[in-house]
Amino acid sequence: QVQLVESGGGLVQAGGSLRLSCAASGRTFSSYAMGWFRQAPGKEREFVAAISQSGTTTYTADRVKGRFTISRDNAKNTIYLQMNSLKSEDTAVYYCAAAISTQAVLSSPGRVWGQGTQVTVSS
Numbered sequence: 001q002v003q004l005v006e007s008g009g010g011l012v013q014a015g016g017s018l019r020l021s022c023a024a025s026g027r028t029f030s031s032y033a034m035g036w037f038r039q040a041p042g043k044e045r046e047f048v049a050a051i052s053q054s055g056t057t058t059y060t061a062d063r064v065k066g067r068f069t070i071s072r073d074n075a076k077n078t079i080y081l082q083m084n085s086l087k088s089e090d091t092a093v094y095y096c097a098a099a100i101s102t103q104a105v106l107s108s109p110g111r112v113w114g115q116g117t118q119v120t121v122s123s
Contacts, residue, residue, distance in 0.1 A: 002026045002098050002112055009094060009117030012086055016121075020081040022096030022114055029077040030054075035105035036070060036081045038092035038119075045095070050105045051079060059102065064090075088123040 008020040022034070035050035049070035050059045058070050067086075072079040079096060093116040099105040 002029060002032060004096050004098060004112060004114035006094065006096050006114045006117040009119045011120045011122065014086060014088055014121055014123045016086050017082070017084045018086065018119060020083065020094055020096075020117060020119070022079045022081075024077045024079075024098065026077075030074040031100075032098040033100065033102040033105045034070075034072060034079045035097045035099075035102075035111075036068075036079075036094060037097060038090075038094045039116075040089075040092040043092075047106060048094070049081060050102045052102050057102065059106075083119070086119075086121045088121050091119060091121050093118050 003025040004022055006022045012018055033052055036048040037045050038048050039045040047061050051070045051072050055072045067084050069082040095116045096114045098112040099108050
């Protein structure tokens, strides 16, 4: 089973940018669809973006569309989340997830999760 480790979080001012990374172990990384989710204090975990195994298909939540971009590098077993024009409401712990399909990334209880990385946007 794949294991995931997120990095790249931190403190940034509103309007700034961050790039999150999620590194996966194992030689079957390219067989997994991947996604990013986030959870703010006192709120449920919410979907941010997903990407297909090849990287040719992506999905982005409406509230971050145009500001966040998901990508992957299968040679490096890594996915990324480029976050621009950050807002205070983007403050959350960001998690990456792996599943057998993009649909499963969105809804399957069998998703594999990383431990999360904190993003704090100051206004």
